[in-house]
Amino acid sequence: MKKLVRNPILVFFSLFQPIIFLLLFTQLFSGLGRFLGAGVLSYTAFATAGIVLQNAFSSAFQSGTAVVDDIKSGFLSKMLATPVNRSAILFGRLLSDVFRVVVQTVIILVLAYALGVYPATGAIGYLLVIFTVAFFGLAWSGISLALGLKTKSAETVFGIAGAVTFPLLFMSTALVTAGFMPSWMQSVSTFNPVSIAVNAIRNPITGCNVNQTICNVGFDWNTILQAFGVIGGIGIVTLGATLYLFRKVVS
Amino acid sequence: MPGIIDVSQLVKTYGDGTKAVKGISFSVNEGEFFGFLGPNGAGKSTTIKILTTLLQKTSGSASVAGLSVDSDAPKIRKIIGVQNQDTVVDEDLTGRENLVLQGQLQQMHATAIKERVDELLKIVDLADAADKRAGFYSGGMKKRLDLATTLVHNPKILFLDEPTTGLDPQSRAAIWAYLKKLNEQGITIFITTQYLEEVDRLCRRLAIVDLGEIVAQGSPGELKQEIGADSISLGFENSSMNGGDTRKRAREVLQNRFDRISNVVDSDIGLTVYAKNGSYMVPELVRAFDEAQIRLSTIGVSSPTLDDVFLKHTGKRIRVEEISSANMRGMFGRRRR
Numbered sequence: 001m002k003k004l005v006r007n008p009i010l011v012f013f014s015l016f017q018p019i020i021f022l023l024l025f026t027q028l029f030s031g032l033g034r035f036l037g038a039g040v041l042s043y044t045a046f047a048t049a050g051i052v053l054q055n056a057f058s059s060a061f062q063s064g065t066a067v068v069d070d071i072k073s074g075f076l077s078k079m080l081a082t083p084v085n086r087s088a089i090l091f092g093r094l095l096s097d098v099f100r101v102v103v104q105t106v107i108i109l110v111l112a113y114a115l116g117v118y119p120a121t122g123a124i125g126y127l128l129v130i131f132t133v134a135f136f137g138l139a140w141s142g143i144s145l146a147l148g149l150k151t152k153s154a155e156t157v158f159g160i161a162g163a164v165t166f167p168l169l170f171m172s173t174a175l176v177t178a179g180f181m182p183s184w185m186q187s188v189s190t191f192n193p194v195s196i197a198v199n200a201i202r203n204p205i206t207g208c209n210v211n212q213t214i215c216n217v218g219f220d221w222n223t224i225l226q227a228f229g230v231i232g233g234i235g236i237v238t239l240g241a242t243l244y245l246f247r248k249v250v251s
Numbered sequence: 252m253p254g255i256i257d258v259s260q261l262v263k264t265y266g267d268g269t270k271a272v273k274g275i276s277f278s279v280n281e282g283e284f285f286g287f288l289g290p291n292g293a294g295k296s297t298t299i300k301i302l303t304t305l306l307q308k309t310s311g312s313a314s315v316a317g318l319s320v321d322s323d324a325p326k327i328r329k330i331i332g333v334q335n336q337d338t339v340v341d342e343d344l345t346g347r348e349n350l351v352l353q354g355q356l357q358q359m360h361a362t363a364i365k366e367r368v369d370e371l372l373k374i375v376d377l378a379d380a381a382d383k384r385a386g387f388y389s390g391g392m393k394k395r396l397d398l399a400t401t402l403v404h405n406p407k408i409l410f411l412d413e414p415t416t417g418l419d420p421q422s423r424a425a426i427w428a429y430l431k432k433l434n435e436q437g438i439t440i441f442i443t444t445q446y447l448e449e450v451d452r453l454c455r456r457l458a459i460v461d462l463g464e465i466v467a468q469g470s471p472g473e474l475k476q477e478i479g480a481d482s483i484s485l486g487f488e489n490s491s492m493n494g495g496d497t498r499k500r501a502r503e504v505l506q507n508r509f510d511r512i513s514n515v516v517d518s519d520i521g522l523t524v525y526a527k528n529g530s531y532m533v534p535e536l537v538r539a540f541d542e543a544q545i546r547l548s549t550i551g552v553s554s555p556t557l558d559d560v561f562l563k564h565t566g567k568r569i570r571v572e573e574i575s576s577a578n579m580r581g582m583f584g585r586r587r588r
Contacts, residue, residue, distance in 0.1 A: 074339045077300075
């Protein structure tokens with residue numbers, strides 16, 4: 001199953017959207033930078049974090065449809081009839097998904113670098129970004145896997161993914177700062193896990209504080225650790241549910 | 252002596268209350284070619300899933316090679332090969348890679364895998380296409396590859412759930428020829444299929460299941476003998492319009508005027524009558540129906556086949572489904588993502 005990663009077409013096409021976002025969206029809103037906060041030097045640099053996260057977000061939802069495909073095609077049954085450890089089947093799936101997200105993230109970061117986005121915290125900052133994204137991807141894959149195992153319908157997973165993705169993304173700090181939003185949305189954004197994760201990814205890239213008012217602050221550990229806590233919490237719940245549902249499907 | 256597969260009073264009730272298997276018992280001897288037949292929904296797949304440790308039974312007992320399907324599932328998985336109804340090959344991988352992957356899933360050593368894979372590619376005649384992606388294979392080639400993946404670890408027992416459904420006659424014949432060869436090499440084969448002539452030719456023993464129960468078991472010869480009669484197939488004109496009524500009247504005629512008839516069952520076109528020396532009865536039958544003003548469209552006599560055995564025990568003819576959309580998908584390939 002891990003070998004599916006080698007299908008380069010899949011990696012490429014799922015990258016289409018983030019790349020278009022990166023190339024066009026950032027150009028479209030390039031003038032927005034100066035309204036967002038004094039510290040925002042370039043909108044591209046600001047939005048890179050949001051695009052990286054959005055990619056992880058939608059990529060993670062593919063896990064659920066993939067597992068539905070495995071069930072429907074009989075691939076899962078075929079593997080279950082071999083002596084392979086049951087949980088290895090699930091973790092293999094998760095690992096390959098995380099691996100894919102990491103590859104995609106690296107491609108986006110390289111592209112952003114070509115567009116002039118230099119990491120304020122250097123290579124270590126980028127490693128932290130990749131680690132955070134991988135962690136987020138893992139937790140979020142759990143949601144889609146659980147949905148896939150529960151509903152056994154790719155359409156349902158897609159539907160829920162579509163319904164959830166954009167509201168969560170737009171009511172977050174993925175593409176604008178909190179100060180730019182109406183106040184009700186600000187309060188939603190504060191509790192939106194996407195905002196929390198995106199802030200933790202943005203800090204190493206821009207080197208600014210959460211509201212982008214002060215820059216050159218280095219690592220903002222408060223933001224980063226808070227994000228890890230929230231992602232970890234989501235991960236425990238979603239992966240727990242996945243494990244539980246997987247056991248039910250397997251028995 | 253206990254069989255290599257032993258099933259006793261096996262029951263499976265699904266969560267929604269459906270009783271798929273209602274206490275079946277049978278046993279398969281080592282080295283046997285065992286057919287498991289039944290109409291759709293009879294409980295065949297459920298039974299195979301329990302025996303291959305993919306599904307937990309509700310009650311009763313089932314063992315494979317003396318190992319319990321509950322407590323020794325991991326050990327069973329090492330010695331069985333399982334082919335599902337669907338053809339499952341990874342189309343992004345080549346034929347060879349598919350086999351190697353399966354060897355890895357079976358936790359074999361790399362050198363052993365390499366040797367075995369080369370051997371298998373020859374056995375299923377895929378050596379030439381070994382390094383092409385399976386996505387480019389024809390339906391028959393995919394099925395052969397799928398069969399080969401179940402053999403990588405030299406299983407003692409092979410479970411096959413409708414391995415030839417949806418294949419063209421030539422590919423089907425090829426698969427059966429491989430199975431025959433494997434069986435001669437000592438592999439026990441447990442198979443469900445809808446192709447009765449092949450079962451007749453290859454299976455040493457078979458069981459017929461219907462509605463979750465075994466209605467007959469024995470060798471093809473025994474089962475056919477049990478019918479002990481030729482079958483006379485009667486087709487009525489207008490049987491589609493008032494078939495029920497015509498059948499009812501015809502049954503009355505048969506009951507009143509013939510005493511050598513052993514059984515009468517409904518068929519698609521009318522009735523099937525079982526009687527000794529059936530051919531001698533034909534003139535009398537024609538006369539009797541003529542007098543009763545029941546118009547016959549066809550009349551045919553044949554010595555018993557497994558299909559008759561099947562019909563007698565399940566009230567249905569086994570029917571090979573036309574190439575349906577599902578099968579077409581299997582033939583032209585399904586993309587895995």
